[in-house]
Amino acid sequence: MSAIVCRDLRKSFGAFEVLKGIDLEVQRGELFGFLGPNGAGKTTTIRIVTGLLLPSSGTVEVAGWDVQKDPYEVKRRVGYVPDRAYLYDKLTGGELIEFVGHLYGLEPAVARAEARPIVELLDLGGWMDELVEAYSHGMRQKLAMIVSLLHRPEVLVIDEPMVGLDPRSARRVKTLLRELVDRGTTVFLSTHTLEVAEALCSRIAIIQRGRIIAQGTMDELRSESMHDDGSLEAIFLRLTEEEREGDPVP
Amino acid sequence: MTLFFPRLVALRRGREEAGWRRLAALVTLGLVFWVGAYAITARVLRHFATVDPDLGRILAAKLLALLFLLLVTFLAFSALITAISQCFLARDLPLLIAAPVPLRRLFRMKLVEVGVVASWTAVFLALPVFVAYGVVFEGGIGYYAALVLVLAPCAAIAASLGILVAVALVNLFPARRARDLLSLVALVFLIGIVILLRVVRPERFVRPESFGSWADYLVSLSNPTLPWLPSYWAARVLGEVLGIYQVTHWPAVAWYGGLLMAAALVTAALSAGVFREGFRSGWSRAQEARQVRWTRRGWWTRVLGLAGAPFPLRQRAIILKDATTIFRDPAQWSQLVLLLAVVCVYLYNIHVLPLDAAGGTGYFMRNLLAFLNVGLVGLVVTALAARFVLPSVSLEGNTLWLLRSSPVAVKEVLWAKFWGGFVPLVVIAELLVVLTNTILHTTTLLQVLSVVAVLCISAAIAGLGVGVGAAHPRFDAADGTQVAAGYAGFLFMVLSALLVLFSVTVLAWPVYHSFRAAWLGWGTGAREWAGLGGGLLAVAGISAIALYSAMRTGCERMARNEES
Numbered sequence: 001m002s003a004i005v006c007r008d009l010r011k012s013f014g015a016f017e018v019l020k021g022i023d024l025e026v027q028r029g030e031l032f033g034f035l036g037p038n039g040a041g042k043t044t045t046i047r048i049v050t051g052l053l054l055p056s057s058g059t060v061e062v063a064g065w066d067v068q069k070d071p072y073e074v075k076r077r078v079g080y081v082p083d084r085a086y087l088y089d090k091l092t093g094g095e096l097i098e099f100v101g102h103l104y105g106l107e108p109a110v111a112r113a114e115a116r117p118i119v120e121l122l123d124l125g126g127w128m129d130e131l132v133e134a135y136s137h138g139m140r141q142k143l144a145m146i147v148s149l150l151h152r153p154e155v156l157v158i159d160e161p162m163v164g165l166d167p168r169s170a171r172r173v174k175t176l177l178r179e180l181v182d183r184g185t186t187v188f189l190s191t192h193t194l195e196v197a198e199a200l201c202s203r204i205a206i207i208q209r210g211r212i213i214a215q216g217t218m219d220e221l222r223s224e225s226m227h228d229d230g231s232l233e234a235i236f237l238r239l240t241e242e243e244r245e246g247d248p249v250p
Numbered sequence: 251m252t253l254f255f256p257r258l259v260a261l262r263r264g265r266e267e268a269g270w271r272r273l274a275a276l277v278t279l280g281l282v283f284w285v286g287a288y289a290i291t292a293r294v295l296r297h298f299a300t301v302d303p304d305l306g307r308i309l310a311a312k313l314l315a316l317l318f319l320l321l322v323t324f325l326a327f328s329a330l331i332t333a334i335s336q337c338f339l340a341r342d343l344p345l346l347i348a349a350p351v352p353l354r355r356l357f358r359m360k361l362v363e364v365g366v367v368a369s370w371t372a373v374f375l376a377l378p379v380f381v382a383y384g385v386v387f388e389g390g391i392g393y394y395a396a397l398v399l400v401l402a403p404c405a406a407i408a409a410s411l412g413i414l415v416a417v418a419l420v421n422l423f424p425a426r427r428a429r430d431l432l433s434l435v436a437l438v439f440l441i442g443i444v445i446l447l448r449v450v451r452p453e454r455f456v457r458p459e460s461f462g463s464w465a466d467y468l469v470s471l472s473n474p475t476l477p478w479l480p481s482y483w484a485a486r487v488l489g490e491v492l493g494i495y496q497v498t499h500w501p502a503v504a505w506y507g508g509l510l511m512a513a514a515l516v517t518a519a520l521s522a523g524v525f526r527e528g529f530r531s532g533w534s535r536a537q538e539a540r541q542v543r544w545t546r547r548g549w550w551t552r553v554l555g556l557a558g559a560p561f562p563l564r565q566r567a568i569i570l571k572d573a574t575t576i577f578r579d580p581a582q583w584s585q586l587v588l589l590l591a592v593v594c595v596y597l598y599n600i601h602v603l604p605l606d607a608a609g610g611t612g613y614f615m616r617n618l619l620a621f622l623n624v625g626l627v628g629l630v631v632t633a634l635a636a637r638f639v640l641p642s643v644s645l646e647g648n649t650l651w652l653l654r655s656s657p658v659a660v661k662e663v664l665w666a667k668f669w670g671g672f673v674p675l676v677v678i679a680e681l682l683v684v685l686t687n688t689i690l691h692t693t694t695l696l697q698v699l700s701v702v703a704v705l706c707i708s709a710a711i712a713g714l715g716v717g718v719g720a721a722h723p724r725f726d727a728a729d730g731t732q733v734a735a736g737y738a739g740f741l742f743m744v745l746s747a748l749l750v751l752f753s754v755t756v757l758a759w760p761v762y763h764s765f766r767a768a769w770l771g772w773g774t775g776a777r778e779w780a781g782l783g784g785g786l787l788a789v790a791g792i793s794a795i796a797l798y799s800a801m802r803t804g805c806e807r808m809a810r811n812e813e814s
Contacts, residue, residue, distance in 0.1 A: 050655050051655070052651065072657040073657075082651055086647070088571065088649055090574065091571065091575070095571075099571050100656065102563050103652075103653070103657070
């Protein structure tokens with residue numbers, strides 16, 4: 001069974017059509033990369049997959065549940081880390097963990113116990129009694145990642161995981177993502193850091209102007225782009241450039 | 251002017267986005283307030299003149315001096331709060347400080363900004379009163395010109411002092427974050443209000459019998475109140491121009507006007523000097539991280555935990571999170587100190603009301619006041635809810651994704667906001683009612699009636715606050731006051747005021763009959779009990795309808811907004 005299935009997904013804001021029929025299938029236990037230029041529709045797709053936004057048409061199933069019909073069942077099974085992790089400044093890291101744990105029905109002790117290994121892995125152990133307002137951007141990003149994993153989600157949707165992270169933290173996040181996939185969690189990752197996507201993802205989709213212009217493994221993308229030994233960056237640039245040349249300017 | 255460009259563009263966009271319906275609603279409310287304030291002031295001033303022309307003039311001058319004293323006190327306080335926020339917390343500051351903008355230009359910009367932001371509300375509210383003075387005393391164009399010339403230096407003095415004190419406080423006060431200073435400012439304001447009341451003692455003027463003779467009373471009234479303050483100079487200039495003191499004494503106008511202008515120039519120069527010397531170091535200090543305080547578990551977390559215990563896990567989490575956030579944010583809880591000041595003044599005024607002077611009607615007056623107090627407490631609850639309950643959804647702002655991505659229904663979120671707002675509101679409201687009734691020595695019947703009515707009204711107002719706040723959120727608001735000052739605040743105030751008005755009106759008739767029966771020695775019969783019961787049922791009914799419809803509308807609108 002697939003972890004995420006999008007069928008002819010469309011979304012318009014007023015007269016502007018952001019998504020023009022997205023078809024996607026992400027397998028369980030897969031680390032799936034979702035790439036695209038700025039304004040291509042990545043965040044809109046992610047917001048629909050996580051149940052934050054309703055599509056104009058089309059269907060989305062996550063972990064076997066329809067996002068429109070059973071949004072709370074989907075949310076119980078999904079962890080979400082946005083690209084800009086705004087958190088409650090006046091709570092401490094520990095309190096935020098308890099708060100989010102409560103939202104998922106976890107008792108404080110359970111939430112803290114779930115968080116502890118990830119807190120240690122991401123080097124936030126000494127910061128749990130500090131107010132979030134004292135955290136740097138990278139620390140907030142790590143805390144958002146911790147709280148998204150408290151309820152052991154089946155699917156982790158993560159938007160720009162490496163923004164603001166120092167090299168050591170970035171490496172630890174990569175380790176964490178690999179461990180999650182090894183344990184059977186599906187990771188849907190959107191990023192502009194192509195090296196990360198290339199190193200981590202088993203399959204990748206590229207979106208441009210609201211349409212998926214390519215998807216598959218690295219080898220499949222290479223053959224699709226006719227760039228047999230190219231890096232993901234070269235493939236991405238070639239595919240998005242070709243698409244831009246072929247498309248009339250809206 | 252360049253430095254104001256982004257603000258002006260944002261103002262124009264904001265007005266375009268607000269739409270004509272909202273604008274029309276705000277203008278209507280403004281006009282209603284202006285007409286009402288004008289009519290009441292003009293009536294009072296004319297009444298003064300009919301009692302005794304000389305006494306009328308003295309009272310009018312006294313009232314003008316008190317008005318300016320209040321205006322300048324409000325301006326000074328408002329300017330200090332605005333100065334802290336505009337000079338050390340505004341979002342445009344990092345950009346301005348990084349740009350090659352000389353400090354004197356920045357000071358001039360901040361002076362104008364603080365002056366306008368801090369004074370426009372007070373001036374807007376006071377304007378109809380000034381117009382009433384102009385009409386009643388037949389002040390010509392000269393009066394209105396003098397009014398502008400007097401208000402401008404008052405605003406300038408307040409803004410200069412605000413910036414001066416804000417820069418000094420940020421540099422001197424041990425608080426590591428500028429926002430912490432707001433709590434200190436609130437405390438100073440509380441003390442200021444108490445001192446002001448004790449110095450002015452306005453209650454003396456409604457008790458002429460407490461003076462040795464009529465002449466003593468007149469002399470006491472004629473004595474200037476705090477003549478060394480700019481508020482007195484401003485009132486004196488306007489009084490002289492209006493001819494309140496029978497003839498216009500132009501040298502006095504020149505003298506007090508000169509004093510006012512000189513004070514504005516001197517405070518502006520002093521403020522510029524302090525700004526030049528202390529702004530950079532203050533700005534740097536204001537950026538430092540807040541010291542760890544109130545972050546470890548203590549008695550207060552246990553109290554909050556106990557208070558939240560009756561609620562389901564998710565709602566309890568939201569209630570505790572909101573309470574913790576308020577207690578850790580001085581910008582929010584300092585307003586509770588302000589509320590305490592207002593409550594003290596309110597109770598004190600009830601205490602000093604000359605009810606004994608009313609002779610045989612004292613009993614009736616006391617109970618009438620206690621009954622009207624239900625309405626007044628309803629308005630206090632409205633003001634509180636406008637500041638703390640109405641903005642609760644909007645203040646989730648950018649952090650709303652945490653709630654929206656979790657399996658918590660909109661309904662659960664809003665009910666958590668309701669309970670988190672209703673419980674403290676009803677405790678404060680009931681305390682106010684019981685204390686006031688105790689001071690007034692009202693009957694047990696009225697005590698019980700007030701307590702039940704206020705319980706219903708508070709629930710409805712909390713529901714209206716959450717519902718209207720969720721239906722018209724402003725997620726970009728920097729703080730709760732911005733939400734309260736917007737369209738949602740206007741709508742909420744109107745609905746709450748109508749609810750309070752309806753409740754008091756419905757209860758008035760049975761309460762009147764019940765007291766009439768008691769006064770005539772008939773006792774409270776079946777008819778009176780039925781009337782009182784029916785009145786309370788009507789209040790409970792309308793409150794339940796208001797609460798249910800507001801919460802339902804809020805849930806529907808929020809869910810719709812979320813998903814689109």
